[in-house]
Amino acid sequence: MVGSDADRRLKELGVVLPSPPIPLGAYVEATRCGSLLFLSGMLPVDRDDPKYSGRLGEELSIQDGYDAARSASLGGLAAAQEFLGSLNQIRSIAKLGVYIATPAGFREHPKVADGASELLLDVFGAGKVPPRIVLGVASIPLGLPVEIELIFEIEP
Amino acid sequence: MVGSDADRRLKELGVVLPSPPIPLGAYVEATRCGSLLFLSGMLPVDRDDPKYSGRLGEELSIQDGYDAARSASLGGLAAAQEFLGSLNQIRSIAKLGVYIATPAGFREHPKVADGASELLLDVFGAGKVPPRIVLGVASIPLGLPVEIELIFEIEP
Amino acid sequence: MVGSDADRRLKELGVVLPSPPIPLGAYVEATRCGSLLFLSGMLPVDRDDPKYSGRLGEELSIQDGYDAARSASLGGLAAAQEFLGSLNQIRSIAKLGVYIATPAGFREHPKVADGASELLLDVFGAGKVPPRIVLGVASIPLGLPVEIELIFEIEP
Numbered sequence: 058m059v060g061s062d063a064d065r066r067l068k069e070l071g072v073v074l075p076s077p078p079i080p081l082g083a084y085v086e087a088t089r090c091g092s093l094l095f096l097s098g099m100l101p102v103d104r105d106d107p108k109y110s111g112r113l114g115e116e117l118s119i120q121d122g123y124d125a126a127r128s129a130s131l132g133g134l135a136a137a138q139e140f141l142g143s144l145n146q147i148r149s150i151a152k153l154g155v156y157i158a159t160p161a162g163f164r165e166h167p168k169v170a171d172g173a174s175e176l177l178l179d180v181f182g183a184g185k186v187p188p189r190i191v192l193g194v195a196s197i198p199l200g201l202p203v204e205i206e207l208i209f210e211i212e213p
Numbered sequence: 214m215v216g217s218d219a220d221r222r223l224k225e226l227g228v229v230l231p232s233p234p235i236p237l238g239a240y241v242e243a244t245r246c247g248s249l250l251f252l253s254g255m256l257p258v259d260r261d262d263p264k265y266s267g268r269l270g271e272e273l274s275i276q277d278g279y280d281a282a283r284s285a286s287l288g289g290l291a292a293a294q295e296f297l298g299s300l301n302q303i304r305s306i307a308k309l310g311v312y313i314a315t316p317a318g319f320r321e322h323p324k325v326a327d328g329a330s331e332l333l334l335d336v337f338g339a340g341k342v343p344p345r346i347v348l349g350v351a352s353i354p355l356g357l358p359v360e361i362e363l364i365f366e367i368e369p
Numbered sequence: 370m371v372g373s374d375a376d377r378r379l380k381e382l383g384v385v386l387p388s389p390p391i392p393l394g395a396y397v398e399a400t401r402c403g404s405l406l407f408l409s410g411m412l413p414v415d416r417d418d419p420k421y422s423g424r425l426g427e428e429l430s431i432q433d434g435y436d437a438a439r440s441a442s443l444g445g446l447a448a449a450q451e452f453l454g455s456l457n458q459i460r461s462i463a464k465l466g467v468y469i470a471t472p473a474g475f476r477e478h479p480k481v482a483d484g485a486s487e488l489l490l491d492v493f494g495a496g497k498v499p500p501r502i503v504l505g506v507a508s509i510p511l512g513l514p515v516e517i518e519l520i521f522e523i524e525p
Contacts, residue, residue, distance in 0.1 A: 161352055162352070187240060188242060190254040195351045
């Protein structure tokens with residue numbers, strides 16, 4: 058039995074994963090410790106080229122933020138697939154962190170974070186939707202509006 | 214042997230756990246991966262109704278922040294109890310994250326974070342007090358001043 | 370077989386670990402849950418005395434930030450060594466979080482975070498370089514510019 062049928066679901070959804078992101082420094086995109094797969098912070102980039110610029114509640118709309126969260130999450134799936142060979146190795150998702158560049162008064166975090174959560178829901182199904190931590194931060198590398206943290210549980 | 218006597222301690226302390234929080238989007242409040250229980254970011258809410266508004270070092274006092282950190286942590290215990298059936302299943306606490314909405318010059322983070330740490334100390338005892346990560350952030354969902362992250366280790 | 374030869378590498382590099390940091394509240398600096406060692410947020414302090422003041426992109430230069438990230442990481446290694454007895458017990462590094470106090474427009478996060486990543490590279494070798502999460506935050510305890518999060522995987 059496989060951990061999920063995520064590979065098949067991706068095809069059904071017509072989702073093509075992007076190329077995995079390229080590290081911006083002295084780190085790796087993924088590492089496995091026991092049954093947990095830890096990923097680096099995932100950004101809405103095309104390899105190492107930023108796809109958005111600015112903050113939510115200023116230059117960018119809620120829809121931009123939703124799209125950026127989805128894009129960064131797709132990068133996370135690409136990094137996991139590259140590391141594991143197949144997303145079917147994912148048994149569950151331990152953590153989704155959604156970090157959003159915002160000014161102090163921003164209130165619409167959940168609508169942005171759903172861009173990540175709903176992708177995971179579509180790909181892994183309702184039974185694997187993870188808990189999530191959502192924070193508004195001051196800035197994100199490359200001036201991007203969203204960064205995603207993912208920890209997966211892997212088949213033994 | 215149980216992991217803790219937290220259920221009894223709660224009664225002795227006269228602490229009544231609130232109703233578990235209601236997700237603000239497409240996520241769950243808790244998931245178990247092996248021996249770890251990961252929770253969503255916990256907010257000082259009454260179900261999904263915010264109990265505070267503003268930032269530390271501005272509208273809110275240190276005491277407000279302490280109370281908000283305690284309130285959010287109680288929500289975390291409620292979510293854990295709902296998932297596990299009993300807090301006695303908690304063997305140890307792997308991580309406490311305390312994220313506080315602040316302006317740039319704020320310095321009193323530890324006093325706010327102690328609202329969470331001291332609750333955990335009271336309920337689980339000195340031997341289970343966890344390490345903690347404390348950050349001042351730009352904004353938190355619903356305009357709340359504090360968000361709490363908890364990862365528990367559970368009895369096998 | 371040991372998990373690493375980090376103790377020998379430290380000597381070869383001429384790196385003397387600082388005294389472990391002193392908790393600023395009701396928490397511990399490290400706890401072990403199964404094979405994972407979770408540390409508290411590590412600050413560039415001398416015991417509990419801040420070594421820097423201000424934010425990146427304002428009072429402090431990129432080099433200051435790099436040095437602060439390295440200093441905080443050395444504190445993390447000191448806390449791990451105190452808990453484990455020897456850094457050779459570390460099998461891998463699950464997570465490096467680098468949180469940097471910045472204004473909204475800051476873009477140079479990776480150069481600051483490399484102060485942490487390059488220390489870990491030097492001490493543990495290229496095979497153990499961890500993934501990392503890098504965020505610009507509003508404020509950090511004691512007015513410090515950098516905070517480091519580390520989760521280690523330990524030999525069974």
